[in-house]
Amino acid sequence: MPASSIRWPLRPGGRLARPRRTRLALSLGAAVSAMGLLAACGGGEAQPANVVATGQAPSYYPADYGQVIEASRREGGTLNIYSNTDQENWAPIFRDFRRKYPWVTKISANNLDSDEVFQRVLSEQATSGSPADVLVSNAAQGWAEFAAKAGALMPYKSPEVEKLPDFATLLPNVHTMSIDPLGVAYNSSLLPKEPTSIQALADLVAGDQGKYRNKITTRDVDGAFGFSVSHAFTAARPGAWTSLQRILPLARPETSSGTQLEKIISGEYHAGFFISAAPAYPMIENSGGLLKLAFPKDGTVVLPRGIGMNAKAPHPATAKLFTDFVLSEEGQRAVAEGGLTSYREGVEAREDRHTYQDLVRQVGAGNLVFVKYARVPGDQVKAFVSRWNGLLGH
Secondary structure, eight states: OOGGGOOTTBOGGGOBSOOOSOHHHHHHHHHHHHHHHHHHSOTTSOOOTTOOOTTOOOTTSOTTHHHHHHHHHTTTSEEEEEESOOHHHHHHHHHHHHHHSTTOOEEEEOOOOTTHHHHHHHHHHTTTOOOOOEEEEOOHHHHHHHHTSTTSBOOOOOTTGGGSOGGGEEETTEEEEEEEEEEEEEETTTSSSOOOSHHHHHHHHHTTHHHHTTOEEEEOTTSHHHHHHHHHHHHHOGGGHHHHHHHGGGEEEESOHHHHHHHHHHTSOSEEEEEEHHHHHHHHHTTTTSEEEEOOTTOEEEEEEEEEEBTTOSSHHHHHHHHHHHHSHHHHHHHHHTTSEEOSTTOOOBTTBEEHHHHHHHHOGGGEEEOOOOOOOHHHHHHHHHHHHHHSOO
């Protein structure tokens, strides 16, 4: 099966995976939430400390960048984002972007499944054209396939790239908005000790298989997210199959980190691995110490969240302003405030803000496994999925 034919992840009835929340409510409420937020950030408020200068680009931007700003002023103050990112993550980003560019008064951001971001745009482009300006998703395979299509992405290299690490550029015209580390989430009342590694989790559950049978959860590798993170881990740590052979027979797959976390809190699962930190952080904060997250010291998977622009974006200048903003130091502070993990130097880690630098201090740079934005050949996908699913308990 050629890589270009892979379509992730279909379920019975043709439904895409990752039902993290009620999609209808999010889709209908996204624009309302953004508009209510922007209206609340009216012109009478004091300038926040993390916004450098209203309506102005940093001094290191190209001399003609002012033309982009002026073009944005003429675009009607609208920005449409297709993403798989929750509204609480977006809130501080929209707030600070609006304060910097106050003429952008209408921001909408839906919450789609990770691959649905691309499928929606392609479907719309094939008919009357897509209203999407900016695309945000952490579907590595989806991005690789979409970026390979001629005329899909607006050619753009952000002036912020020179200030950022190499992994800020994932593909031509695709930048890193945030990094999403994945860990072992567990119910602290049900697990006797913190699983500091995948091997430690394997040692723990294998010691009492009856107790942990069907009490461990992992991501469904038939889906884009589950495949990408699980495949990246085993490709970087092939010896980890020994641990996985002990864990997977006791595990049940799920299609959503949100669902996994809810079931861990309720006690249906004792623990889960390859759980995204982005939805975990707010649930940990509200769990009263019941839910905890450990980053494995034998390999913490890091999934970049990509941002790119529709080649036929209706508001191209505003899309460029937004892309550059989220990569800037001020934008990355807002990224961290919203619960995602920022990666730019200069963003201070706090209890409510998470950074790549803090993650490195916790587990070490050599223990991080980055998911690459590259297409995996179809025969390799099939072989991996078959091996993984063959180990799962039934």
